[in-house]
Amino acid sequence: xxxxxxxxxxxxxxxxxxxxxxxxxxxxxxxxxxxxxxxxxxxxxxxxxxxxxxxxxxxxxxxxxxxxxxxxxxxxxxxxxxxxxxxxxxxxxxxxxxxxxxxxxxxxxxxxxxxxxxxxxxxxxxxxxxxxxxxxxxxxxxxxxxxxxxxxxxxxxxxxxxxxxxxxxxxxxxxxxxxxxxxxxxxxxx
Amino acid sequence: xxxxxxxxxxxxxxxxxxxxxxxxxxxxxxxxxxxxxxxxxxxxxxxxxxxxxxxxxxxxxxxxxxxxxxxxxxxxxxxxxxxxxxxxxxxxxxxxxxxxxxxxxxxxxxxxxxxxxxxxxxxxxxxxxxxxxxxxxxxxxxxxxxxxxxxxxxxxxxxxxxxxxxxxxxxxxxxxxxxxxxxxxxxxxx
Amino acid sequence: xxxxxxxxxxxxxxxxxxxxxxxxxxxxxxxxxxxxxxxxxxxxxxxxxxxxxxxxxxxxxxxxxxxxxxxxxxxxxxxxxxxxxxxxxxxxxxxxxxxxxxxxxxxxxxxxxxxxxxxxxxxxxxxxxxxxxxxxxxxxxxxxxxxxxxxxxxxxxxxxxxxxxxxxxxxxxxxxxxxxxxxxxxxxxx
Amino acid sequence: xxxxxxxxxxxxxxxxxxxxxxxxxxxxxxxxxxxxxxxxxxxxxxxxxxxxxxxxxxxxxxxxxxxxxxxxxxxxxxxxxxxxxxxxxxxxxxxxxxxxxxxxxxxxxxxxxxxxxxxxxxxxxxxxxxxxxxxxxxxxxxxxxxxxxxxxxxxxxxxxxxxxxxxxxxxxxxxxxxxxxxxxxxxxxx
DNA sequence: TAGTAAACGAGACGGTACGTCTCGTCTTCTT
DNA sequence: AAGAAGACGAGACGTACCGTCTCGTTTACTA
Numbered sequence: 163x164x165x166x167x168x169x170x171x172x173x174x175x176x177x178x179x180x181x182x183x184x185x186x187x188x189x190x191x192x193x194x195x196x197x198x199x200x201x202x203x204x205x206x207x208x209x210x211x212x213x214x215x216x217x218x219x220x221x222x223x224x225x226x227x228x229x230x231x232x233x234x235x236x237x238x239x240x241x242x243x244x245x246x247x248x249x250x251x252x253x254x255x256x257x258x259x260x261x262x263x264x265x266x267x268x269x270x271x272x273x274x275x276x277x278x279x280x281x282x283x284x285x286x287x288x289x290x291x292x293x294x295x296x297x298x299x300x301x302x303x304x305x306x307x308x309x310x311x312x313x314x315x316x317x318x319x320x321x322x323x324x325x326x327x328x329x330x331x332x333x334x335x336x337x338x339x340x341x342x343x344x345x346x347x348x349x350x351x352x
Numbered sequence: 353x354x355x356x357x358x359x360x361x362x363x364x365x366x367x368x369x370x371x372x373x374x375x376x377x378x379x380x381x382x383x384x385x386x387x388x389x390x391x392x393x394x395x396x397x398x399x400x401x402x403x404x405x406x407x408x409x410x411x412x413x414x415x416x417x418x419x420x421x422x423x424x425x426x427x428x429x430x431x432x433x434x435x436x437x438x439x440x441x442x443x444x445x446x447x448x449x450x451x452x453x454x455x456x457x458x459x460x461x462x463x464x465x466x467x468x469x470x471x472x473x474x475x476x477x478x479x480x481x482x483x484x485x486x487x488x489x490x491x492x493x494x495x496x497x498x499x500x501x502x503x504x505x506x507x508x509x510x511x512x513x514x515x516x517x518x519x520x521x522x523x524x525x526x527x528x529x530x531x532x533x534x535x536x537x538x539x540x541x542x
Numbered sequence: 543x544x545x546x547x548x549x550x551x552x553x554x555x556x557x558x559x560x561x562x563x564x565x566x567x568x569x570x571x572x573x574x575x576x577x578x579x580x581x582x583x584x585x586x587x588x589x590x591x592x593x594x595x596x597x598x599x600x601x602x603x604x605x606x607x608x609x610x611x612x613x614x615x616x617x618x619x620x621x622x623x624x625x626x627x628x629x630x631x632x633x634x635x636x637x638x639x640x641x642x643x644x645x646x647x648x649x650x651x652x653x654x655x656x657x658x659x660x661x662x663x664x665x666x667x668x669x670x671x672x673x674x675x676x677x678x679x680x681x682x683x684x685x686x687x688x689x690x691x692x693x694x695x696x697x698x699x700x701x702x703x704x705x706x707x708x709x710x711x712x713x714x715x716x717x718x719x720x721x722x723x724x725x726x727x728x729x730x731x732x
Numbered sequence: 733x734x735x736x737x738x739x740x741x742x743x744x745x746x747x748x749x750x751x752x753x754x755x756x757x758x759x760x761x762x763x764x765x766x767x768x769x770x771x772x773x774x775x776x777x778x779x780x781x782x783x784x785x786x787x788x789x790x791x792x793x794x795x796x797x798x799x800x801x802x803x804x805x806x807x808x809x810x811x812x813x814x815x816x817x818x819x820x821x822x823x824x825x826x827x828x829x830x831x832x833x834x835x836x837x838x839x840x841x842x843x844x845x846x847x848x849x850x851x852x853x854x855x856x857x858x859x860x861x862x863x864x865x866x867x868x869x870x871x872x873x874x875x876x877x878x879x880x881x882x883x884x885x886x887x888x889x890x891x892x893x894x895x896x897x898x899x900x901x902x903x904x905x906x907x908x909x910x911x912x913x914x915x916x917x918x919x920x921x922x
Numbered sequence: 923t924a925g926t927a928a929a930c931g932a933g934a935c936g937g938t939a940c941g942t943c944t945c946g947t948c949t950t951c952t953t
Numbered sequence: 954a955a956g957a958a959g960a961c962g963a964g965a966c967g968t969a970c971c972g973t974c975t976c977g978t979t980t981a982c983t984a
Contacts (some may be wrong), residue, residue, distance in 0.1 A: 166958035167949045191463035194939055205962045268518055269459035273381035286519050322510030328458055328515055329476050341504055356928030357980045395931045571843035585957040648898055649839035653761035666899050701891030702897055708838055709856050736932035737975045764965055775936045
């Protein structure tokens with residue numbers, strides 16, 4: 163039924179790799195589509211054909227580099243599991259290639275609602291949602307105070323992470339995560 | 353000794369007003385210096401003479417529009433005072449002219465360390481610091497659990513605000529602030 | 543016995559018709575190979591397989607549309623015969639579909655020597671040559687001044703036609719042809 | 733009353749020189765505005781600010797290189813004066829830099845009526861007109877057959893020149909001009 | 923009351939990147 | 954094998970802004 167040349171997986175991979183590398187080196191703003199195409203050895207049109215914006219390229223690059231990261235570990239021990247997931251998030255935030263991409267995508271989202279929707283839907287929302295789900299499940303199992311508002315708890319856990327990443331540029335490490343979890347979740351466990 | 357014309361206060365005001373208006377209408381990204389100068393009826397050089405970047409113009413515009421906002425109310429009742437200050441922060445975040453400017457400045461800070469330093473120093477840092485100071489003072493007065501880490505507490509209060517502003521675009525209102533304060537600070541008061 | 547598909551006469555005809563139509567409508571420059579293929583319902587490769595350039599396509603289209611036009615009428619009366627041939631040339635020049643093609647081919651020839659050679663060889667040269675031949679024959683029969691330079695005479699007859707077509711865009715009709723012939727050839731006849 | 737920076741004569745000259753050089757080397761078609769700007773060391777916008785099209789740049793370059801050429805010599809001897817003017821025209825046609833420009837402008841005129849109008853008005857028309865004027869004056873002085881149509885005579889003189897330049901690419905030199913003048917004008921002088 | 927020097931509006935300049943278009947080639951599937 | 958379809962690398966198109974640099978003009982201090 164269909165016919166014609168198919169999308170080149172080779173070109174796709176070269177473009178995503180180039181986009182990540184240039185954003186890591188020069189930052190999101192200075193990573194122009196021209197430069198990404200140049201380094202990838204591709205034509206600009208090949209980028210515009212498959213992605214609407216630079217943000218979309220980088221979002222796909224992150225998803226490719228980080229496929230299964232939405233998984234939430236379940237050892238039966240919620241505090242440890244939360245710490246594990248958040249350690250993973252922090253690892254991405256401080257990754258020298260992915261960190262600038264995350265920060266750039268959030269920056270772009272401030273001026274472009276489509277970027278905001280897309281990144282929230284595919285990058286930031288799912289991680290948040292699995293955490294919420296796990297906390298609710300924990301409440302149903304009677305191991306977490308049922309009075310607590312799970313969404314608020316997750317805001318209290320993730321909010322400070324993004325706050326440090328984007329605003330205060332304070333230390334972001336596993337110890338900080340452990341402090342957060344200890345302050346927010348531990349008092350509510352049974 | 354010196355002579356010649358002095359800086360025109362009229363031009364300065366026209367430029368700051370134009371910058372705020374255009375950023376409110378078109379967003380931070382599309383608010384070019386050309387457009388700001390055009391609307392202000394000024395030459396581009398007049399902007400470049402007095403400000404190094406678009407971010408610096410907007411930062412000054414915000415400070416002008418919002419001079420005394422660093423003040424932290426002190427009624428002797430810390431929970432209420434915290435709520436008051438945070439209500440003020442939320443009011444700026446949701447202001448139709450200032451909100452986009454805050455978000456734009458944080459976005460610009462992700463690609464430009466000078467913007468990051470300047471905005472943190474003059475806009476975001478001071479509000480954070482007065483809150484920390486007040487919490488420490490409250491601990492010294494014995495009205496707040498002395499074990500608590502005041503910096504962490506402030507992260508728990510402000511982090512979720514920025515998280516909603518920049519990432520999840522969830523509801524940002526006084527009720528949410530009250531929830532935060534109730535969950536984070538109230539359990540530690542004596 | 544033979545194997546493989548043969549050249550599709552159907553595709554060839556669709557391409558030549560599309561090329562003529564688009565050149566007539568949009569002019570030579572805007573008649574891109576992409577557009578010709580699109581309108582013909584053919585693939586671009588089918589054009590590139592059989593013709594080296596857009597000019598070659600159009601040249602073949604003109605030849606197809608105008609096969610036997612090199613014929614020079616011979617009624618024994620040279621002045622009338624010249625007029626007849628030149629009326630035919632003018633008819634092509636002012637044809638709404640072929641005129642733009644002629645002008646476009648001459649335009650393309652200015653930047654591409656291969657187009658210049660090919661069009662001169664197959665389109666413009668032969669008409670010129672039969673006229674020269676006839677004039678020489680006429681001299682040999684003693685009906686035309688043998689001192690006259692036949693090539694120069696043909697330049698004097700055709701030059702003004704192309705000059706009006708390409709440069710001055712003055713009136714090009716049978717009356718003008720008759721004036722030319724009367725001024726150039728008639729005084730030399732016996 | 734007026735204000736602002738003035739047009740840079742230096743940039744203008746660099747652009748015109750670059751345009752002539754590149755057209756001479758690569759031909760009209762391949763002389764892109766990007767390449768002209770690159771070689772001139774100017775920005776593209778500086779070209780687009782002052783000229784609507786590549787053709788307009790080259791037309792001005794020709795006029796600059798060839799300011800007073802519309803002058804028609806008047807020694808009182810019309811045949812010699814015609815030869816002089818036409819020798820000048822031929823000199824431009826065969827100039828290695830200007831020749832390709834003339835041919836390119838005429839080529840562009842075939843697809844763009846504005847180019848056709850502009851070049852006819854400023855480059856090709858005036859030369860034609862002074863020749864017509866001179867022939868008419870000569871008729872009024874009684875030194876040229878008053879029956880002759882001056883416009884037709886000029887077509888007979890110039891037409892073959894353009895015909896050779898654009899179509900047959902035959903020899904274009906002073907001798908050919910002299911033949912033309914001898915065949916067309918001399919028989920009509922008194 | 924001049925003279926003078928800096929700030930002003932205006933806008934041209936050399937650049938970079940934008941997103942689109944077409945080129946001529948290459949690849950895939952269909953006939 | 955030839956064709957329709959269409960992706961690919963390449964690169965020019967014309968536009969928007971960048972930050973710098975003249976231009977006259979206006980303003981306000983100095984002599």
